[in-house]
Amino acid sequence: VLAAPAIAQENPKITWRLTSSFPKSLDTIFGGATDIAERVAAATDGNFNIQVFAAGEIVPGLQAVDAVAAGTVEAAHTTSYYFWGKEPTFAFGTAIPFGLNARMSNAWFYQGNGNTLMNEFYATQGLYGLPAGNTGVQMGGWFRKEINTVDDLKGLKMRIAGLAGKVLEKVGVVPQQLAGGDIYPALEKGTIDAAEFVGPYDDSKLGFHKVAKYYYYPGFWEAGPVVHGFFNLEKFNNLPKNYQAILQDACSFANTNMMAKYDTKNPPALKQLVAEGTVLRPFSQEILEACYQAAVGIYADLSAQSPHFKKVYDDQLAFKKDAYLWAQLGEYTFDTFMMIQQRAGKL
Amino acid sequence: VLAAPAIAQENPKITWRLTSSFPKSLDTIFGGATDIAERVAAATDGNFNIQVFAAGEIVPGLQAVDAVAAGTVEAAHTTSYYFWGKEPTFAFGTAIPFGLNARMSNAWFYQGNGNTLMNEFYATQGLYGLPAGNTGVQMGGWFRKEINTVDDLKGLKMRIAGLAGKVLEKVGVVPQQLAGGDIYPALEKGTIDAAEFVGPYDDSKLGFHKVAKYYYYPGFWEAGPVVHGFFNLEKFNNLPKNYQAILQDACSFANTNMMAKYDTKNPPALKQLVAEGTVLRPFSQEILEACYQAAVGIYADLSAQSPHFKKVYDDQLAFKKDAYLWAQLGEYTFDTFMMIQQRAGKL
Numbered sequence: 001v002l003a004a005p006a007i008a009q010e011n012p013k014i015t016w017r018l019t020s021s022f023p024k025s026l027d028t029i030f031g032g033a034t035d036i037a038e039r040v041a042a043a044t045d046g047n048f049n050i051q052v053f054a055a056g057e058i059v060p061g062l063q064a065v066d067a068v069a070a071g072t073v074e075a076a077h078t079t080s081y082y083f084w085g086k087e088p089t090f091a092f093g094t095a096i097p098f099g100l101n102a103r104m105s106n107a108w109f110y111q112g113n114g115n116t117l118m119n120e121f122y123a124t125q126g127l128y129g130l131p132a133g134n135t136g137v138q139m140g141g142w143f144r145k146e147i148n149t150v151d152d153l154k155g156l157k158m159r160i161a162g163l164a165g166k167v168l169e170k171v172g173v174v175p176q177q178l179a180g181g182d183i184y185p186a187l188e189k190g191t192i193d194a195a196e197f198v199g200p201y202d203d204s205k206l207g208f209h210k211v212a213k214y215y216y217y218p219g220f221w222e223a224g225p226v227v228h229g230f231f232n233l234e235k236f237n238n239l240p241k242n243y244q245a246i247l248q249d250a251c252s253f254a255n256t257n258m259m260a261k262y263d264t265k266n267p268p269a270l271k272q273l274v275a276e277g278t279v280l281r282p283f284s285q286e287i288l289e290a291c292y293q294a295a296v297g298i299y300a301d302l303s304a305q306s307p308h309f310k311k312v313y314d315d316q317l318a319f320k321k322d323a324y325l326w327a328q329l330g331e332y333t334f335d336t337f338m339m340i341q342q343r344a345g346k347l
Numbered sequence: 348v349l350a351a352p353a354i355a356q357e358n359p360k361i362t363w364r365l366t367s368s369f370p371k372s373l374d375t376i377f378g379g380a381t382d383i384a385e386r387v388a389a390a391t392d393g394n395f396n397i398q399v400f401a402a403g404e405i406v407p408g409l410q411a412v413d414a415v416a417a418g419t420v421e422a423a424h425t426t427s428y429y430f431w432g433k434e435p436t437f438a439f440g441t442a443i444p445f446g447l448n449a450r451m452s453n454a455w456f457y458q459g460n461g462n463t464l465m466n467e468f469y470a471t472q473g474l475y476g477l478p479a480g481n482t483g484v485q486m487g488g489w490f491r492k493e494i495n496t497v498d499d500l501k502g503l504k505m506r507i508a509g510l511a512g513k514v515l516e517k518v519g520v521v522p523q524q525l526a527g528g529d530i531y532p533a534l535e536k537g538t539i540d541a542a543e544f545v546g547p548y549d550d551s552k553l554g555f556h557k558v559a560k561y562y563y564y565p566g567f568w569e570a571g572p573v574v575h576g577f578f579n580l581e582k583f584n585n586l587p588k589n590y591q592a593i594l595q596d597a598c599s600f601a602n603t604n605m606m607a608k609y610d611t612k613n614p615p616a617l618k619q620l621v622a623e624g625t626v627l628r629p630f631s632q633e634i635l636e637a638c639y640q641a642a643v644g645i646y647a648d649l650s651a652q653s654p655h656f657k658k659v660y661d662d663q664l665a666f667k668k669d670a671y672l673w674a675q676l677g678e679y680t681f682d683t684f685m686m687i688q689q690r691a692g693k694l
Contacts, residue, residue: 010357010358010392010394011357011358011589039592039596042588042589042591042592043390043589043592043593043596044589045357045587045588045589047357098685098688101678101681101682101685102450103449103450103483103606103610104610106603106606106607106610107606107607107610107611108611109607110603110604110607110608111604111607111608111610111611111612112607112611136450136677136678137676137677137678137681138677139676139677140677199677200673217676217677217680218676218677218678218680218681218684219677220681220684223677223681223685241389241392242358242389242390242391242392244389245386245389245390246390246593246596248600249386249390249593249596249597249599249600250596252596252599252600252603252604253595253596253599253600255603256453256457256599256602256603257457257458257599259450259453259454260453260454260456260457260458260459261457261458263450263451263453263454263458263670263673264454264455264458264459264666265458266673267669267670267672267673268669270672270673270676271669271672280676282676282680283680285684288684292684292688292693317694319611320685320694321689321694322614322615322618323610323614324682324685324686324688324689324694325614325617325618325689326547326610326613326614326617327682327686328686328689328690329484329486329564329565329617329627329629330483330484330485330486330487330546330564330565330566331448331483331484331565332682332683332686333564333565333629333630334448334484334565334567334570335448335671335674335679336679337565337567337632337635337639338445338448338570338667338671339671339674339675339679341445341639341671342668342671342672342675343675346639347664347667347668347671
């Protein structure tokens with residue numbers, strides 16, 4: 001048998017399976033996975049082939065990282081905070097309530113300690129992870145009645161999961177865990193009073209505006225939620241070096257492209273919702289303050305329980321303080337001026 | 348002679364030269380070019396080798412796109428608005444005064460019509476261009492005296508170039524064109540009264556804070572300035588398809604990574620400047636309004652002169668209106684709340 005020429009090793013044929021935690025109907029967030037697959041295929045003339053499966057096709061959405069860690073599939077495209085119950089540090093991979101906005105998330109992951117610290121943690125789980133999508137600040141969700149004070153939240157049954165649910169529970173909300181498809185009927189029947197999902201474009205598809213009038217903002221529990229590409233650590237390490245680089249850059253493209261999709265698709269969807277009778281409402285300062293205090297208390301508890309959590313939390317908090325100092329100058333004053341023009345019809 | 352195996356074509360040895368318009372001392376903005384080169388090398392096992400040259404090493408900074416169009420070098424990393432005098436449409440490749448912020452720029456280029464429209468135009472210049480860096484909203488610059496009203500701008504000699512200079516000229520400023528290295532002595536001697544450069548991290552290196560006390564914001568003429576990778580159109584088209592994809596994704600990585608660098612390096616630099624006596628000042632609403640009106644007038648003139656300009660301007664303006672409608676909800680209210688916490692020392 002003749003040895004293959006060395007150069008033939010450059011772009012070997014490899015097929016991977018990637019499980020998304022999202023349905024194909026959400027072209028925005030599911031699209032991040034197909035972006036990764038398409039860019040990797042283009043960069044390798046199709047030799048590195050990533051087959052993308054929607055949630056539930058081969059792995060249920062909420063078991064994505066377990067399947068990757070076990071090697072059942074090589075890759076997943078998911079939000080790591082789904083897995084915060086396994087270890088609370090997973091929350092930072094996506095967003096913690098009152099965390100970083102999308103641009104600050106990128107800065108922390110790419111140039112702060114984010115990627116290093118999170119991959120130290122992911123490695124303990126058999127995973128390698130990279131940012132591969134962002135939604136920006138999500139909406140606070142759909143409410144059947146107006147809520148103005150913390151008292152209005154007492155006993156309110158709201159579809160909201162994870163750490164965000166814990167925060168709202170502390171101020172009186174009764175969090176409900178429902179799959180995406182079960183939200184609409186529950187909201188219609190009044191089994192729940194409120195539900196959060198993503199933002200105008202995705203939410204419109206599920207029709208929540210037909211059964212709940214008030215659309216609140218901001219979704220302070222998801223200010224810059226990162227969607228991750230997760231890879232089985234050993235399989236990633238065994239990839240040819242150039243495939244590792246190609247996969248990293250494909251995730252980087254998917255990261256920016258998903259944010260761009262949301263920023264392009266949300267405005268027309270928002271206008272359509274308002275035209276159909278949706279009433280926009282900001283959460284009151286009182287509600288925001290109470291939730292913020294609740295979140296700070298939870299972070300103190302989790303820091304006491306998990307050294308991983310504490311290490312990442314302290315680092316991200318220091319980064320956030322600086323980021324919000326700096327953002328007050330150019331970014332905020334420029335945007336403020338432009339919004340004044342927008343409101344005055346002068347843009 | 349035996350034919351090389353077909354697979355040997357996959358990653359052929361190619362060497363390109365890239366001229367940056369920036370000096371090596373600015374690791375932020377110059378770093379975008381080295382990012383592109385490093386990611387391309389990693390993705391091709393070093394077979395696609397892009398040699399990066401600083402401004403002036405082989406091509407003067409302000410001749411970068413001419414050199415690419417002529418094929419003297421294959422690539423450049425530069426800001427397209429340097430070349431707005433050749434054709435005003437070049438301005439949109441970076442930023443027009445009161446244009447899009449960094450995130451909106453990404454949305455317009457990646458998912459709006461930005462990349463398509465700009466490459467229609469770039470093709471007429473023999474170029475293919477992609478976003479490959481962003482600085483975010485820059486600072487408004489260094490002023491020896493406080494300026495509060497439009498009257499304070501009359502006769503003010505300010506180092507500022509391009510379309511931004513035209514806008515400020517309309518409100519009374521006398522724009523001065525000076526290379527980066529000439530700014531400090533001019534400001535020190537009082538030959539000029541003010542100078543804009545980039546932001547805290549880059550500006551600190553040039554020491555402007557030692558000769559001008561007031562640091563104004565926002566740099567409304569550069570809200571989300573894009574740094575471009577430019578490639579000779581014919582040479583890009585002749586690249587193997589996988590190299591085209593690799594180069595595109597490398598630019599995408601550089602785009603996000605540069606913004607992340609600025610967001611990470613600017614906050615500590617800002618704190619250091621303030622500690623050394625720099626006084627931060629926002630431009631007054633009166634000044635912003637007057638400059639905004641001046642800009643709108645200039646855009647009407649340029650639209651009348653150049654059909655290319657009008658086409659891109661109209662498209663970007665429609666995108667901007669929607670973007671600033673949407674940004675007022677979650678993004679702005681979340682950031683506002685977090686800034687209130689930051690100022691209260693509660694972060």
